Amino acid sequence: MSTARITLDRDFTIGPVPRRLFGSFVEHMGRCVYTGIYEPGHPEADEKGYRQDVLKLVKELGATVVRYPGGNFVSGYNWEDGVGPVEGRPRRLDGAWHTIETNAFGLHEFVDWSKEAGVEVMEAINLGTRGVDAARELVEYANHPGGTALSDRRIANGAKDPFDIKLWCLGNELDGPWQIGHKTADEYGRLAQEAGKAMRFVDPSIELVAVGSSNSGMPTFGEWEHTVLSHAYDEVDYMSMHAYYQEHDGDALSFLASAVDMDYFIESVVATCDAVRAKRKATKHINLSFDEWNVWYQRGLDTDDQPHNVSKGWVEHPRLIEDAYNVTDAVVVGTLLNSLLRHGDRVSIANQAQLVNVIAPIRSEENGPAWRQSIFWPFARTAELAKGQILRTAVTSDRVDTPQFGDADLVDVSSTYDEEAGRVALFLANRGLDESADVSIDLRGFTASRVTRAEVLQIPEGGTRKSANTESEQDAVGLAPLDGVTLDGSSARLTLPALSWAVVELEVAKA
Template sequence: MSRARISIDRDFTISEVPHRLFGSFVEHMGRCVYTGIYEPGHAQADEQGFRKDVLALTKELGATVIRYPGGNFVSGYNWEDGIGPVANRPRRLDGAWHTLETNAFGLHEFVDWSRKAGTEIMEAINLGTRGVNAAREIVEYANHPGGTYLSDLRAKNGHKDPFDIKLWCLGNEMDGPWQIGHKTAQEYGRLAQEAGKAMRLVDPTIELVACGSSSSAMPTFGEWEQTVLTHAYDEVDYVSLHAYYQEHDGDANSFLASAVDMDYFIESVVATADAVRAKGKHKKKINLSFDEWNVWYQSGLDTEDQPHRVNNSGWREHPRVIEDKYNVTDAVVVGTLLNSLLRHGDRVKIANQAQLVNVIAPILAEPNGPAWRQSIFYPFSLMAELAKGKILRTEVDSDKVDTAKFGDADLVDVSVTWDEDNGRMALFFANRGLEEAADVEVALRGFDAKSIIRAEVLEAPEGSDRFTKNTLAQQDQIGMTPLSGVKATGDELRLTLPALSWSVVVLEVGKN
């Protein structure tokens, strides 16, 4: 039996849980929009063509903010194509994903959908093929009350009141050679500075996210952030990070330790941003927006069941692209990535799992068919629901997992929150061990555990293995089940985590 001892103390907190940490992402890619959130004619479609079954699952998921409309898509997108009468909107070639974009769904539709979903909007602008003028014009169209050409055009198109979008991304992955309009750090830093300045002249209340590195493995990582922030520090509020993980060649141990890389990525960007702050003698701190993250099988998969590669043989509308089917192992990894984000909540104030539906997503939806939860839905939805109040620091003394990529990693990964207002503590555990259960002791210093409100676990069902998935035919193979044997008395919690599992425990610890 493996073991771990964890210590927490009510006096050692990291920050309040950021509301925007549990965000998602909708891009005009594959079937995320069309036959995902939007499918007129579907039996579950409302009067605007929005799938009510997907809306219900979005609310259950607990997504607080949605990034839109990309992603790589946005770097070749004209926002004006998605406004006005649908019959008059142009059909365009989308070079990012080699598809035909009908523009039947655009800015107005997304605003209406977001309001029904109860989510904040995080709007991305095109700094690939466009620039300062288009950036300031979309802010005027979206946010100015009225009395100008663009704000009156919004009213003419059906929305008299401003959209009041506060959160804006200054482009997408501009460090990537694959990006339409890819730029050097110097080129992008200056453009972001001038675009941000022009946007704030229209609406000084907005918040701006500058593009950071699209992965910690980029050859320009570190230097990119330093250069961009040297130019744009005063104009922006956040710098972005993107990261995707997958299991390579059966190396499950390294895959399960992916959060070690996420920790390194976050801490490196914080250090770089703070170095620019010191050198430039800036007063404010730049926080982080981890606005793309997930498990994504970018290699080793090319099947009809799990299509990956973009097919360049012809221009099609919303083809099936990277519709990964997630298993038990993937769900445990997603749980650890969420733990990493939560543990860094003092600086990571925004995070968006990519994407919401169909495309590397927690929700799958068939055209003219049902929608259901993937395995990765559960860690996200439960943490979005239960992670409230303050994030507590954790000291972990755990047996280790030997990994080829990251060296020794803690067998047990954990994050903890404490809600003073309702007297509840939520603990989120992952056991990375493939074979052995883990005995865990948690020292609750300064707390008095009165009762166990909730104890649930996600693991491979009896008689199955770690590759088990929820499918169209079997939509509920993976989910949360009761976790037995949890004991909490006074200042101690004891439990046993099954091998390869993700668990949540909620304790009543009394109000202040």
């Protein structure tokens, strides 16, 4: 059996848990909006067309902030197309995903849906084909109380009160040649600077996210962030990050160590932001918005059971990248959440991409059911229980050697301390494919009195690491009780099954 020792100390904290860390993403792509969150005529839809079965799962997932409307989609999107009477809205070609956008769902519908879902809106603006004027006009339309042409237009369209959107993304992935309106770092940095300035002239209270590298493998990674911030440092509050992971050629060990790469990515962007801060002798810190992350099988999408990246024809809401997530994927997602938590002092916002159907924790079928994918569970439990302060974790673990990321801890962990509730929560993953792990936990400064929660996601009986939830078997992979957690005052002990993710919550008193 493998072993790991985890040490926590009440006085050694990283910072408070950012509630925006548990964000999600709704893009006008595939079936995320249409037949996902919105399907008029569905048996579970309300009078506004919002699917209540999906909405119930969104609330259970615990998402706190949702980015909208893209994504690649936003770089060719005119926000005006999605406001006003639905029957008068134009049908458009969406070049990003080669589909037809009906605009039956737009800003008003999303803001209204977000209120029902209990999530904060994170609005993205088009800096691909549009610029400063469209950016400031959208802020005026959304946030100004009234008495101007644009704010009065919002009122006439049915929203008397301002939307009061605080979080704004200054475009999307404009470093990428695939992006409509692709720009150099200098071009984008100047545009972000001027758009951000104009937006803040309209509403000084907003928070702005600058586009960062689309991934750490981009040839301009590092240089892009430095150049953009050299222009826009004073105007923005966050630098965005995007990363997707998948298993390549059966290399499960590297896939399971994906969080090692996420750690590196985060720490590299923090270093770049702080280098610009030092050069400018600035007082404020730029924090990070990891506003797209997930497991995404971007290769091998041409098989019968994996849709293509883009639609073959100009059709409405085709099936796009509807990955079916398995046990291995869920364990990886749990470790990615751990990485985000461990860097919660600088990663203030994170959005798992996407919410429904499109590489999502929730699946739905048109005129059919909605269900939880395997990756739903680590997100939901971490969002529910990660409260208070993030604890620094010292881990001494057996190691696993991976071809892609070098060696990594066999047992991955993050932890939090909710002083008000008197709870310590640990989120653990066993990356080992074959062996259980004996885990001892040293609770310095705490006395544990009882286990209030102990659950594990693992390979189901009779299943494999590729077992997944489907429309016909919606509960094949889920959480089960983790038996055998023992306490001895300031220590705890447990066994993690091979290839598993677990959450353990302890009731504690200060020692």
